[in-house]
Amino acid sequence: MFGFLAPGCAYAQGGGGPCTNCAFPLASTRGVMVTADDLVAQFETEVAAHDFVLEDIREVDLYNSGSFLNNDEIPPEARRRVLDRLGGLDPVECVLIESRPEYVTEASLGAARRALGPKRLEVGIGLESAADRIRDKLIHKGFTRADFENSLAVLARHGAVPLAYVLLKPLEVTEREAIEDSVETCRYVHAKAREAGIESKVALQPVFVQPETALAHAHASGRYRPPWLWSVVEVVRRAAPLGPIHVGTKDDFPPPVAVRANCGRCDSAFEAAIDAFNASADIRTLENLCCECKVRWASELVQRDSQRSLNPSHVGR
Numbered sequence: 001m002f003g004f005l006a007p008g009c010a011y012a013q014g015g016g017g018p019c020t021n022c023a024f025p026l027a028s029t030r031g032v033m034v035t036a037d038d039l040v041a042q043f044e045t046e047v048a049a050h051d052f053v054l055e056d057i058r059e060v061d062l063y064n065s066g067s068f069l070n071n072d073e074i075p076p077e078a079r080r081r082v083l084d085r086l087g088g089l090d091p092v093e094c095v096l097i098e099s100r101p102e103y104v105t106e107a108s109l110g111a112a113r114r115a116l117g118p119k120r121l122e123v124g125i126g127l128e129s130a131a132d133r134i135r136d137k138l139i140h141k142g143f144t145r146a147d148f149e150n151s152l153a154v155l156a157r158h159g160a161v162p163l164a165y166v167l168l169k170p171l172e173v174t175e176r177e178a179i180e181d182s183v184e185t186c187r188y189v190h191a192k193a194r195e196a197g198i199e200s201k202v203a204l205q206p207v208f209v210q211p212e213t214a215l216a217h218a219h220a221s222g223r224y225r226p227p228w229l230w231s232v233v234e235v236v237r238r239a240a241p242l243g244p245i246h247v248g249t250k251d252d253f254p255p256p257v258a259v260r261a262n263c264g265r266c267d268s269a270f271e272a273a274i275d276a277f278n279a280s281a282d283i284r285t286l287e288n289l290c291c292e293c294k295v296r297w298a299s300e301l302v303q304r305d306s307q308r309s310l311n312p313s314h315v316g317r
């Protein structure tokens with residue numbers, strides 16, 4: 001895993017963003033351009049700090065708090081040099097990059113493929129939700145399902161694999177709606193990838209609250225609670241039969257002020273079960289989880305729904 005200090009997400013700093021959950025600007029130069037030489041030097045410093053063979057590093061994840069395929073964030077020359085280096089580095093078999101869908105183009109993917117060679121290339125795309133209302137109106141993501149589907153077609157043509165990020169419980173979404181939306185989004189991702197003739201993976205990201213975000217303001221005023229671990233487990237149980245799914249981290253930079261949680265007493269058992277699921281992809285690892293807080297979770301699902309149905313301003317999808 002390698003994080004570039006780079007300009008960061010152009011969308012977050014432009015007119016449309018940032019997304020309501022996003023603290024990416026805090027992990028970037030906030031739009032100040034970084035030269036290709038500088039970016040390559042950052043990367044080479046990290047490469048030199050590892051013995052890839054001894055440590056048996058088979059996957060390298062490249063993060064730049066934005067879109068690796070956007071020329072205004074990562075110059076094409078830097079992309080070419082970094083991917084070319086990884087293409088020749090044993091025992092690396094797989095490289096993950098991240099991008100908004102609009103930068104997944106014939107030109108950018110073709111160049112990436114030529115530089116990396118035949119190694120596996122995964123492209124993380126923050127779809128977040130298949131529902132337009134949630135993705136666009138509530139998260140402010142600023143792209144359409146058609147944009148995402150077009151990117152799948154480009155990835156298919158270049159033999160790359162999408163890793164779709166699915167956000168569990170964005171701002172203004174109730175616990176129950178969040179569960180349903182994440183399961184439906186997994187269903188959508190796998191179906192569209194099948195149509196495009198490529199494999200697919202989902203990274204389920206239970207929301208955590210980072211400072212200086214719309215989410216942080218809502219959390220501070222008591223209007224938002226991150227998802228229950230019960231909900232995370234519920235989504236994985238229902239979505240795992242639909243296709244590969246992995247549960248994302250509960251930590252990032254800057255450090256979150258609130259993360260997915262149950263009652264506090266059972267949280268470590270749940271996190272251990274989630275780790276076991278991530279390692280094995282076996283949903284039996286999520287069986288036998290019990291705690292008396294399940295009643296509170298279940299009543300929240302019902303209660304919030306009934307409140308919602310009584311309040312017309314919260315209805316509609």
Ligand SMILES: [Zn+2]
Pocket residue numbers: 262263264265266267291292293294
């Ligand atoms: Zn509990």
